[in-house]
Amino acid sequence: MSPIFKLVLSMLLMPLINQTTYATVVKDETPWPSDPSVQPRSLVTIPMGKRPIFIFAFVHDDVPESRFQSIYPAHFLPMVKELKIATGRDVSVKFIRKTPPYTSYVYRGENQTSYDGWKALGEHYRDNNNLPFGRTTKFLLLTNDWMNSHTLGITAEGQQFGLATVASQQIVGHEVGHMLTAQHELSEIRYNGWLCETFMIPKVNPLYSSCFVYTDPNRARINNFLADTP
Template identity: 35%
Template sequence: MTLIEQTQKKDLIIIAVIHSDVPESTRKTIYADYFRPFVTELESFIERKVCVVFAGGEPYCNFDYKGEDVTGTLQRWQTLGYKLLHEMNEEGLNTEVYSALTKIILVTRDKLNDAHAGVALNWSSNRAGQFAIASLTGYQVVGHEMGHLLGAKHEDSEVQFNGWIADTYMAPTNDKFKANTYTFSHANRQNIKSYLADKD
């Protein structure tokens, strides 16, 4: 008899820093409204658990995210994010600071500017980063920016029909005349699975 050794896949850890400008009334349902649909979708096909850890405190929760230079903003957020990861590890989070399975997202009430509801720091078209900023201006924005951090792409998004025309998570723009599926297209599911395939 041959025994096949099965290894447990590591959890995907999302550290969500809630900005101080997010109202208390929104905070009460922020997981259910903005994270649960995305987590449920991910766990349906990545074969690993997704853990969302909420964090805060200064200087993280009052980070100055608004402005036209989104690249500079993301670089400043990355520097601050690494500091947060080190602090959380010292407090017992026990995750690798530079792990591709640890993502940090700043969740804000407002857009960064008129053109950007959220942004993600990626190194190249096929190498995702660890840091993103997502506003609560649409229920899909958190999932969209997290999708970027997991290798999903705009060009692989789809328009589907679920009683109404609806966009998948990676639609490049938010069309107010379309609904949202809160799912990834088949192609983006494959992109995410490929990204995660060698991360254990």
């Protein structure tokens, strides 16, 4: 894309800068075990090859049935394909519906409050179901609406828990990326016939499309995070 075209395009889009919305990272310093396989709730048998990434996706009760049907193909499949390419691991998604208090959680509020409340519920579900405390197991609440007036999703870097609205196609891949330590600073805006944003762009611009990929530096961070996990 020529510098002149970039300049003209940026001038045209300038009035829309304030319409961009954020996906937020909150502070969570919960330490990870050096070897997740020794945890009591880890998988008893390690399969041959790399362990899959397991995502337990809780569909909030406010997500209408008409939207649910498109959640996997629109919000998960592009990310699943990208993670398989980037990590060499399979990705398994289990949808959980109509299961209060998890799917009825009141998620709207300040970022840290929303995250802490969901983390407590996620830990309860994990422990009650004897699920792994490991880097490849994630618990994601899918919401119909935003967390607040400017936040589309919330998680903590490298942790197991996150929230993501299905009001934008970019956010599930963004929050899962954070849970695998991908960072905003390593995202890019690319050109593939039109401007597109990689998963970890910090602000979603409604005029751009999604590239549905992580940049090579973010792929490297994800693989480094999973390096000690079977």
